[in-house]
Amino acid sequence: MALVDHTATAFDSELQTLSRMILEMGGLVERQLVEAMEALTKRDDERGRRVIAADAAIDAMQRAIEERAVETIALRQPVAIDLREVIAILRIATELERIGDLAKNIGKRVLTINREHLPRQSMHGIGHLATLTLAQLWDVLDSAANHDIAKAIEVWKQDADLDRLYTSLFREILSGMMEDPGTVTVGIHLLFCTKNLERIGDHATNIAEAVYYMVSGRALLHERPKGDATSMVLAAMSG
């Protein structure tokens, strides 16, 4: 039994390291999103540039987690829930890396819309969407850390709220563009920024699915309640 205990302990210690790395990476990604939104709302080019530069650290963390996870599987040969946990960590790292990319994309846009007039009401809506998105990210990383399946399901369900807010913002920005063609370029920037936030929400939902799988061993099978109805909005407004 001593050998088994030793093996179990060695695996547990590896798993703790991996969990710590994921939480650290999650913290970096959350910070990137906050900074990108600050840069956008305050039209702060310098901050936008820092967000772009900081993305490399997130990419490096993903690679480090991946290498370590594969090493853990190879050396410790975990099975059942232990194996699922490592696989879930791999998936979560992939999702976080993509969220980092989307935050970087918002940072990039800051550099080009800095000097343009940003419609106050739309900016308020985008700020609200960003706050909800951050809360989803925070909650889902919490659910991962605590194996909290109920919280993961909650995040998964709440994505529909984000999608609804995204759709209403989309409609509002589009109205502005149609009323004043001089705002078409700034409008497109803002449409892509809101789309990036909506996609960050989708990635948080993917993390929720990974947590569900990790804890239960089953997939969250049902079609996610999707609320992105922007193509309907476009159809209605073009009539």
Next chain:
Amino acid sequence: MALVDHTATAFDSELQTLSRMILEMGGLVERQLVEAMEALTKRDDERGRRVIAADAAIDAMQRAIEERAVETIALRQPVAIDLREVIAILRIATELERIGDLAKNIGKRVLTINREHLPRQSMHGIGHLATLTLAQLWDVLDSAANHDIAKAIEVWKQDADLDRLYTSLFREILSGMMEDPGTVTVGIHLLFCTKNLERIGDHATNIAEAVYYMVSGRALLHERPKGDATSMVLAAMSG
């Protein structure tokens, strides 16, 4: 040695099954992209609906591959290149599922822009971008099937061509919108369709990275040559 041989053979057979499943899934995804583009260019609602409905089969394949891969790791406990191969298959399945989602998104737009005037020149450009994207997808799946690292690197590098074409299309569609504000809604649809194609190209590049990792055991480290300069275009045109 008999036991080892037996184990190796059982693993090889599992791996063959997984590889076959990935190629089948890749075939489905390619077909979805072709069908979505046909639906868009021929304004074929019925075909658009079929694309939307067929996405569920792709999601199911991803889950099946994932379950089987995890089972294979648990039962066969592969190490080194064998383990990398299973991990790479997991990653490729994730990328293909996302490409499927993007093709579905194009299908959804067909239902709403069917009756609008589509600018002939932009549609020609989008068709060209779709053809290049499909070629990338075809090549990268080929590189995965044959462990062809040179071909994977080629796909990875060629993504810059797609990005350049995407940027020039973006500029063209945006010009149209600014010249004739009545085309703003159809223009936004087309911008999102071209963005979806550009993102499919990115996912093909992610698959190329997975193939590189699978064969070499190392990550394709250098920053990918990115050519999406649409924020620069917007800045230049808003001046």
